[in-house]
Amino acid sequence: MGQQYTRNDISDSGGNFSDPNVVWYAVGVHAMMQRSLSDPASWWYFAAIHGQWVTQTDPTSRSWAQVNPPPDVPTSPVPSDTSLWDQCQHGTWYFVPWHRGYLMALEAQLRQDIVAAGGPATWALPYWNYFQNPQMPGDFAATTLPATLPDGSPFPAGLGGQTNPLYVTDRYGPDGDGNIYIPQGGISADCLNDSTYTGTSANGGFGGGITTFSHFSGLTGGLESNPHNNVHVIVGSTKNNSGDYTEEGLMIDPNLAALDPIFYMHHCLIDLLWAYWNVALGRSNPSDPAWVNGPTPEFAMPWPQSQPWKYTPGDVGNIQVLNYTYDMLQNTALAAASGFPSPKAQPVALAARLAHLGAPALEAAARPQIVAPPRAAELLGASTSSLIVNGGVSRASVKLDSTVNKKLMSSLSLESTPDQPDQVFLKLEGITGTRGATVLDVFVNLPAGANPAENPQQKAGSVGLFGLKQASDKNGKHGGSGLTFSLDITSIVDDLHLGKTLDAGSLDVLLVPYRPLPAGTDIKVGRVSVYRVTH
Amino acid sequence: MTLQRKQHARLFTGVLLVSLAGWIALLTRSAGPSMLSSTMCGGTASQLMESAGPGHQATNWVLMLLAMMLPTLVPPVFFIWQSSFTRVRVALVALFFTGFGLVWLLVGAGLTGAELLARSLAPPSWSWLPAMVVGLVALIWQASPAKQICLNRCQSHRPLAAFGFAAGRDAFQMGLVHGLWCAGSCWVAMLFPMVLPSGHHAAMAAVTVLMFCERMDPAARPSWRWRGFRTSFLWLERRFRGWHPRVLPGRQPAVAEAPWHASNTT
Numbered sequence: 001m002g003q004q005y006t007r008n009d010i011s012d013s014g015g016n017f018s019d020p021n022v023v024w025y026a027v028g029v030h031a032m033m034q035r036s037l038s039d040p041a042s043w044w045y046f047a048a049i050h051g052q053w054v055t056q057t058d059p060t061s062r063s064w065a066q067v068n069p070p071p072d073v074p075t076s077p078v079p080s081d082t083s084l085w086d087q088c089q090h091g092t093w094y095f096v097p098w099h100r101g102y103l104m105a106l107e108a109q110l111r112q113d114i115v116a117a118g119g120p121a122t123w124a125l126p127y128w129n130y131f132q133n134p135q136m137p138g139d140f141a142a143t144t145l146p147a148t149l150p151d152g153s154p155f156p157a158g159l160g161g162q163t164n165p166l167y168v169t170d171r172y173g174p175d176g177d178g179n180i181y182i183p184q185g186g187i188s189a190d191c192l193n194d195s196t197y198t199g200t201s202a203n204g205g206f207g208g209g210i211t212t213f214s215h216f217s218g219l220t221g222g223l224e225s226n227p228h229n230n231v232h233v234i235v236g237s238t239k240n241n242s243g244d245y246t247e248e249g250l251m252i253d254p255n256l257a258a259l260d261p262i263f264y265m266h267h268c269l270i271d272l273l274w275a276y277w278n279v280a281l282g283r284s285n286p287s288d289p290a291w292v293n294g295p296t297p298e299f300a301m302p303w304p305q306s307q308p309w310k311y312t313p314g315d316v317g318n319i320q321v322l323n324y325t326y327d328m329l330q331n332t333a334l335a336a337a338s339g340f341p342s343p344k345a346q347p348v349a350l351a352a353r354l355a356h357l358g359a360p361a362l363e364a365a366a367r368p369q370i371v372a373p374p375r376a377a378e379l380l381g382a383s384t385s386s387l388i389v390n391g392g393v394s395r396a397s398v399k400l401d402s403t404v405n406k407k408l409m410s411s412l413s414l415e416s417t418p419d420q421p422d423q424v425f426l427k428l429e430g431i432t433g434t435r436g437a438t439v440l441d442v443f444v445n446l447p448a449g450a451n452p453a454e455n456p457q458q459k460a461g462s463v464g465l466f467g468l469k470q471a472s473d474k475n476g477k478h479g480g481s482g483l484t485f486s487l488d489i490t491s492i493v494d495d496l497h498l499g500k501t502l503d504a505g506s507l508d509v510l511l512v513p514y515r516p517l518p519a520g521t522d523i524k525v526g527r528v529s530v531y532r533v534t535h
Numbered sequence: 536m537t538l539q540r541k542q543h544a545r546l547f548t549g550v551l552l553v554s555l556a557g558w559i560a561l562l563t564r565s566a567g568p569s570m571l572s573s574t575m576c577g578g579t580a581s582q583l584m585e586s587a588g589p590g591h592q593a594t595n596w597v598l599m600l601l602a603m604m605l606p607t608l609v610p611p612v613f614f615i616w617q618s619s620f621t622r623v624r625v626a627l628v629a630l631f632f633t634g635f636g637l638v639w640l641l642v643g644a645g646l647t648g649a650e651l652l653a654r655s656l657a658p659p660s661w662s663w664l665p666a667m668v669v670g671l672v673a674l675i676w677q678a679s680p681a682k683q684i685c686l687n688r689c690q691s692h693r694p695l696a697a698f699g700f701a702a703g704r705d706a707f708q709m710g711l712v713h714g715l716w717c718a719g720s721c722w723v724a725m726l727f728p729m730v731l732p733s734g735h736h737a738a739m740a741a742v743t744v745l746m747f748c749e750r751m752d753p754a755a756r757p758s759w760r761w762r763g764f765r766t767s768f769l770w771l772e773r774r775f776r777g778w779h780p781r782v783l784p785g786r787q788p789a790v791a792e793a794p795w796h797a798s799n800t801t
Contacts, residue, residue, distance in 0.1 A: 056756055200538050201617035210539055288540050296751050296770045374538045379620050382697035399698065401620055429618075430694040475683075479690030479754040527694030529618075 005107075005124035005324040007268060009334065015138030018150045021126040022139045022166075024119040027157045028110035029261050030165040031117065033071060038079035040302035041113075043071075044259075046106055048085045049301065051255035051470070054078060056086075060245050060434040061253060061469055068169040070143075073259060084300055084308065088254055090467050091218035091483060093198050093208040093291055095228075096274045097313035098299050099267055104322070105301035105309060106264060112304045117157040124324055127268035130231065131189060131338040136173075136180035140166045140262050166261045172237040172249045174515065180235055180262075186439065186514065187230045188461070191222030192277055192341050193349075195370075197286050200377035202425040202531030203486040206277060210290070218471075218478055219427075220463075220485050223277075228270050229464030230439050232257060234514075235266070238437045243518030245435070252437045254467045272326045273340075275319045279329050281343055285317045292317070350420075357421060357494060359414055372420050372535040380404045380424070381507070382529040389433075389440065389511055389523035393452075396528045398426075398507040405503065408532045412497040420535035424493040425486045426460055426509065430526025432472035432482040438517055439464045443510040444492045445501070452512050457495070461487040462514070465523070482526060489530070546613055550605050557601030562736065564595070596643040597636075603725070603743045604639070604717070607750055608632075611692065611713055615706055618695045627695075627706040634710025635717070642718045650729045662732040669730050673723040680757030685720035687754035689713065721746055744771065 011019045017026070035042030037054070048054065053063040054075050067073045089098040107125045114123050128137060147160035154160055173180040191206055199205035199219070209219025220229070236249030236257070250256040250263075257263050277283045286292070292314035303309040316322065319329075328334040336342060350371055381400035388394065411422040426444065442460040443452055452459070463485040474480035496502040509528050517523075612628055619627050653665035676682055695705040724746065728738035748770045749763030 196537070198537050198539065201542075210537070210543065286537070288537070290540065293773060296748070296766050296773060298769070377538065377617075379618070379697060384696065384698060384701070386694075401698075403622075404620065430692075474691060475687050475754060475756050477753040477755075479687050479692075481690070481692050527697075529694075529697065 003122070003323060005111075005122060006327055006330075007124045007272070007324055008126050008327045009129045009132070010126045010137045010139075010265065015142045016150055017139050017142075017146055017155070019126065019137075019139070020120075021123065022137065023149065023156060024114045024117075024123050025110065025126065025261070026139070026145065026164065026166050027117050027119060027159065028114045028123075030157070030159055030162075031113035032109065033165055036077060037074045038077045040079075040084070040308075041109055041304065044074055045079070045302070046109070047256075047258035048082075049102065050088045050258035050263075051086050051253075053253075053255045055082060056255070058469065058473065062170075062246050062248060062256065064256070064259075066246055067250065067256065067259065070163050070167060070169060071165070071259065084302065086255075087299060090224065090254065091208070091220050091471065091478060092211040093205075093221065093286070094211070094294060094313060095208050095221060095224045096270070097294070097316050100271050100274070100316045101299055101301055101309070101311045103264065103267055103271055104316070104324075105303060107324075109302070109304055119156065125264060125268045127272055127326075128262065128265040129269055129338055130182045130187065130227070130266075131340070134182040134184075136235070136262065137265075139164075140168075140265075141178075141180065143167050168250060168260045168262070170239075170248070170250045170256075171235060171260060171262065172239050172247075174234050174237060176237055176240045176242070182231065182234055183514070186234055186462075187227040189227065189273070189338070189340055190461070191226065192273065192281065194222050195283060196373075197284065198291075199486070200374050200531075200533055202377040202427065202533050203488065206283065207274075207285075209484075211295075218481060218484055220483060223270065223273055225463055225485055226461065227273075228266075229466040230462060231266050231464075232466040233437055233439050233464040235262060236260075236437065238518070241515065241518055243435065243520045248437055252466060254470055272328060275326055275329060276335065276340060279319065280332070280335065281341065285313075353421070353490075353494065354414070354419075357412060357414055357498070359418070371423070374423075374533045374535055377531050377533045378404060378407075380408060380530045380532045382527055383509075387511070387525040387528060389513070389517070389525065390521060391513075391517045391519070394511045396509045396511075396525070398509055398528050398530050400505050400507065400530065402505065404532065405505070408493075409497060409502060411532075411534070412494060412502075417534065421494075423488065423490045423533045423535070425531045425533065426489045427484065427486045427527075427529045427531065428463060428511075428525050429484045429529060430482040431465065431468065431484070431523065432480070432526065433465070433468050433521070433523035434472065435468070435518070435521050435523065437465075438521075438523075439514040441512045441514060442487055443512065444489055445496060445508050446510050452510070458492060460489045460492060460509075463487070468523070486531075542616070543609075543613055546616065547609050550609055550612075554602055554605040557598045557603075557605070561595070561598045561602055561739075564598075565736070592647055593640070593643070596640070596647065599725070599739070600636070600639055600643070603739060603746065604721075606743065606747045607689075607717070608635070608713075610690075610750075611709065614692055615695065615709070618697070619702060619706075620697060623702060627702060630703050630706040631710040631713075634707045634712075635714040636710075638711055638714030638718055642722060646722065646726050646729065649726060653730050665730040666727065666732065669723065669727050673727050676723045677763065678759055678761055680759060682720060683755060683757040683762065685716045686749060686752075686762070687757075688716035689720060689750060690754050 010022055017023050032043035037044040053061055064073045065075045089095050111123050115121050142164050145155050145159050145162050145164050148154055174183050194206040196205045197207040198210055204219035204221040206222050208221030208224055232251050236251030239247035250260045294312035298310045298312055300308045300310045381398045383396045383398050387396040408422055410416040439462050441462045443458045444460050446455055446458045470476040471478040471483045615627050615631055616624050657664045696702045724742045728735045731738055744767050745763050748767040751766050
């Protein structure tokens with residue numbers, strides 16, 4: 001089987017480079033940054049594989065030439081063959097497998113450069129576990145590399161005292177001041193509780209909505225939405241909350257994001273969450289040929305001393321046959337410390353829900369503990385107009401269809417489906433705009449005048465608008481259809497049902513930006529809808 | 536298979552069956568005694584004018600649309616299906632097809648006129664000339680930025696109204712708009728089989744595959760480049776070759792798969 005590598009959590013020492021994995025990551029990144037844009041082994045080429053503003057331009061996006069150094073980003077020479085560029089998959093069930101292959105290819109290139117510089121042949125990408133350490137590892141915030149390491153040895157490859165290749169000027173953080181951390185409540189690992197990889201027309205599931213023949217549906221999956229999108233937006237952010245696109249952080253734009261070395265530490269954790277969902281929680285990837293075979297054409301990555309590696313989701317779906325693992329998969333204490341669900345703690349949630357809805361306790365205990373696969377998804381209601389998100393709180397009224405609502409209430413009363421009451425999902429459809437550096441907290445039926453922060457029980461979740469510009473671009477991969485997210489609002493609707501307010505005929509949905517939006521923000525939600533899913 | 540995939544597969548199967556019926560009807564009509572009167576079976580312009588009335592040609596055109604266009608309409612129809620209340624789904628899809636069909640009937644009239652004009656202008660000994668000219672235009676159009684703009688718009692959609700008259704209006708409008716961009720994308724590819732003196736059905740089949748596969752590529756910046764052919768080749772290759780797991784360069788094939796990959800509950 002060959003060498004097995006282990007990806008480890010970064011042990012943050014506040015910027016003195018005490019973690020060898022980070023030290024050698026800096027050495028590898030430096031080596032790749034020395035190469036030209038046209039070299040498939042260069043940092044810049046790999047960033048362009050994700051997305052680029054070199055051969056493409058956009059009047060509201062910062063081009064690569066406008067990136068504030070460091071890093072000094074080249075915009076030439078453009079390779080004669082750019083067919084491997086602009087591959088990234090978002091808003092689709094191919095999101096996680098494409099990014100897994102992307103990380104593996106980068107890791108192979110970095111390892112080759114690290115070994116050439118005298119580093120360990122066992123080196124593997126580390127990951128930033130922001131669930132346990134919300135502050136970005138200090139090594140990424142230092143502007144220069146130390147002359148010596150904590151053990152007194154010189155910084156490898158003679159890089160001591162040089163510009164830190166892990167430092168990026170255009171990385172602004174939640175307060176817009178360059179302090180990079182994930183605010184409390186800014187992210188969630190709730191996606192791990194989703195037992196299905198892909199959902200229904202109502203929800204994206206863990207891995208995202210089906211985009212078999214085109215990018216027409218584009219439902220963002222739970223993992224991609226939160227934490228992935230939220231972290232991108234929070235880390236990149238904008239300088240001093242500016243509304244100027246030239247002051248946006250690299251991480252908020254898919255065509256700039258992979259220039260930032262923290263990008264890969266973030267995606268390594270996203271990949272770990274997928275592996276944890278499979279291995280520790282025993283969840284299944286799709287066996288559907290449309291997913292296993294991937295889209296046409298196939299994904300392809302440069303590979304050291306080899307022809308481009310072509311792969312499909314089926315090739316990378318099973319981590320146990322790949323060449324790496326994660327420390328957390330061997331050490332459940334790490335997962336528990338990060339707040340991830342354990343297999344033993346898996347849902348007793350259905351029984352608890354049934355009891356909450358009024359089922360007799362004894363009867364509930366005897367009932368199935370697992371939510372059955374969905375039988376149907378049905379539109380329950382929708383807003384009658386689009387919603388403009390401006391600086392403060394935005395509110396939409398979602399009108400419910402009386403016929404469908406009666407069926408829902410019958411289910412919640414445990415009449416029509418005594419063992420499997422309906423689930424309810426809120427969808428934010430067709431979100432468009434040119435300024436995506438925000439996370440929107442979503443509340444349902446928050447009482448008038450109530451402080452959102454004091455009513456977490458009314459919070460449906462949050463959505464980060466990573467890639468909003470590209471998704472809104474009529475010549476972008478989504479054809480201008482925008483972003484679409486779904487949030488599970490079952491528990492909120494259960495309470496509304498028990499409070500006898502579900503038959504009011506409408507739901508109030510509030511969108512609250514996690515920080516004030518700058519002037520000129522043009523975010524529009526095409527439709528807010530609610531679906532019931534029967535089991 | 537997931538619920539959504541089941542629904543998609545049912546819709547796709549249904550669409551393919553209708554498309555297949557269109558193909559059978561076309562083949563049947565061209566094999567019959569009225570062969571020369573069919574726009575799909577060659578003949579000179581005067582023969583066509585004399586023997587094939589507008590009704591006959593319109594019927595052929597509708598069959599051609601069913602056979603060639605329906606497979607490309609699965610994504611928008613599925614979108615409407617998922618976005619609407621259960622009880623109005625069929626009506627909204629019908630309104631979408633009405634809008635789409637109206638556009639293509641008008642475009643079909645224009646293309647039929649172009650076909651007749653091409654045949655009337657070409658000397659009998661130069662029967663391949665119209666096809667060569669149209670084929671050249673089709674290749675240029677296929678590589679043009681304008682084609683990419685049309686393809687991009689075919690992938691674009693906006694959320695639909697859910698209630699009442701507005702829901703029907705949006706579905707109809709979506710059909711019109713989708714039809715316009717689809718016609719912009721495919722007009723000359725549809726004309727090409729019509730002006731061929733022979734081999735229409737083979738050309739129609741090739742164009743159908745091309746139109747179906749070129750929409751698998753995501754929207755992209757308009758530019759001059761070949762589009763659709765490589766994806767069509769890969770798609771056909773995959774249909775015949777199937778999928779075989781591959782491994783990282785320099786590594787041995789996996790011996791066994793983990794149960795979460797082999798068994799599926801999603």
